[in-house]
Amino acid sequence: MTRSFPLRRSLVVRLTAVSLLIALGSIAATAWLAVQTTTRAIQQEQGQALSGDATIYTEVLGFAAANHTWDQVGPKLKALSDQTGRRVVVTTLDRRVLGDSGGAPVTLPVKATASVDPLHVDPVLLPQAGTSGIDPRAVGPYRLSAAEHSDLDGLARKVASCLTDLGFPSQVRDAASGRPQLTGLDPLAARYFAAKCGVYDLAEATPTEADALAKLNDAVNSCLEAQKQQPVKLGLDFETLGETDQGRSQGCVDSARRAQLTPYVAPPALLFTLGPGGSQLPTFTLSQENLTRILAVTGGVLVLAAAITVLVARRLSRPLRALTEAAQQDRPAPVKSRDEVGYLAAAFNDLTARRERIEEQRKAMVSDIAHELRNPLNVIRGRLEAAEDGHLPFDRALSTSLLEETVLLQHIVEDLQDLAAADAGRLRLHPEPLDAAELAGHVASAHADRAAAAGVTLTVSAHGDTGLAADPLRLRQVVSNLVTNAVRHTPPGGLVTIHVSSTVDEVVIAVADTGTGIAAADLPHVFDRFWRAEKSRSRQTGGSGLGLAIVRHLVAAHGGAVTVESEVDAGSTFTVRLPKPGRADEGTGPPEDVSP
DSSP, X not given: OOOOOOGGGOHHHHHHHHHHHHHHHHHHHHHHHHHHHHHHHHHHHHHHHXXXXXXXXXXXXXXXXXXXXXXXXXXXXXXHHHHHSOEEEEEOTTOOEEEEOSSSOOOOOSSOSEEEOTTSOOTTTOGGGGGGTOOTTOOGGGOOOHHHHHHHHHHHHHHXXXXXXTTOOOEEEEOTTSOEEEESOOHHHHHHSHHHHTHHHHTSOOHHHHHHHHHHHHHXXXXXXXXXXXXXXXXXXXXXXXXXXXXXXXXXXXXHHHHHHGGGSOOOEEEEEEOTTOOSSOOOOOOHHHHHHHHHHHHHHHHHHHHHHHHHHHHHHHHHHHHHHXXXXXXXXXXXXOSHHHHHHHHHHHHHHHHHHHHHHHHHHHXXXXXXXXXHHHHHHXXXXXXXXXXXXXXXXXXXXHHHHXXXXXXXXHHHHHHHHHHHTOOOOOOEEEEHHHHHHHHHHHTHHHHHHTTOEEEEEEXXXXXXXXXXXXXXXXXXXXXXXXXXXXXXXXXXXXXXXEOSSEEEEEEEEOSSOOOGGGGGGTTSTTOOSSTTOOHHHHOOSOHHHHHHHHHHHTTOEEEEEXXXXXEEEEEEEEEOTTOGGGSOOSOSOOOO
């Protein structure tokens, strides 16, 4: 019988839900961690690649700012290639190769990595260029001579020493033009101790710078005069001295500076950075460290998911292990869960209890069979021995007595054969249309003499359509067993009635008597084999104890059911319900417990 329970407690649902949760959790965690780790690794590798490109661009731009041609760029490109692992190619604007870091000729991409022009620099790529867009390393005519550098370097060191003595240390470094500059100088010291330490002397222009600056001023003022603006004067920082609106003259300053520096810098060029094998697109290959990290993260998630799965599986299989141990030790299983396993354990316990009851019944049945067979055999043997010894004559009375005992013995054996056939499923029926009321009348006629001898009145009462399809011999056996049992337990003057009636779906045959009745505690056992309400009742008055057991099996084989109602000293009623034709398939079928 299928037992219903909440869906949430179903073992299938729980296993499915847990498996899905573990799978989804592990997939989501693996995917998220792998994406995060891979993204971080790619960003790291890409950052390194971009850093390499930025280094290449800055170095190539610096070469262009310090050289007026590209003739000697080859060694620089080779050094950058060794440093970054990239292939570096510089071409003219019409894509004629000016320098290549090495390798076989390669087809260049349609789009260059960057444009190299120290006089037109993108401030994003080189913030030091400022708003002018001129690489500060392009110094041209402002580069100091060796003598000028030597004089200024000595002066700069004296100034730095002076400031250090006053508690304001600074360092001396050369600018791109070779001019020594003080770095790390405190603005307060520059303001209050500039005159004392000679800071202003260090800011004076050298003859080389003065000559180049004068030419720049002339070019700037010519541009401003053409625009009908006031002339200006530039300092070494290329800012106008005393000018309040720097924006009005900045365009002329930038154009004049570019014109002045053009002869000293390399012409504009295109820069191409390629993959290690000369591939047109940069390739980002994860490092061994990043690859190991990704694999470790993925493996860790899988190990965690496997551990959770094992723990859940052990928890879910624990009742099954307990059930297996109980089966091996032949003892009841503990029932704690309320899912399929719990119901299985309960069914196992029921089966164990039923098996114990069946075993007890089997032992009792063997004992009863031996007892029932022993009695007639003892009688036959005793009388034959008495006749052999001469105590009884071999007359008709002896043969009649032995025949009665033999018939009783045969009757017991036949009943046992019927029960064995029913237990083995070999009880064959041959149904045919019949009238239950007519069959009941025949049974009553057959038992009329026995009932009269016992002083019992036997009658038949029929109502409605009592036609059905059944095996007439087996159904007659059922009614006959019930009538025999009723007459046997009804005292003289009592009444036994066979009631035959019908409903929409079934035919009802009830055998009622006014006999001694059956106690309520004994009712569940009346259909057990060899059971008698009075243990002291002899086989002559109590029968073999198999009649009602045979009735139950024969009725079940017809798809019907038999029940009993009884009250002590008031009588009993045995009711047989059989399905009508067309309803047989809807019967109750054989009983679940057909144990011997």
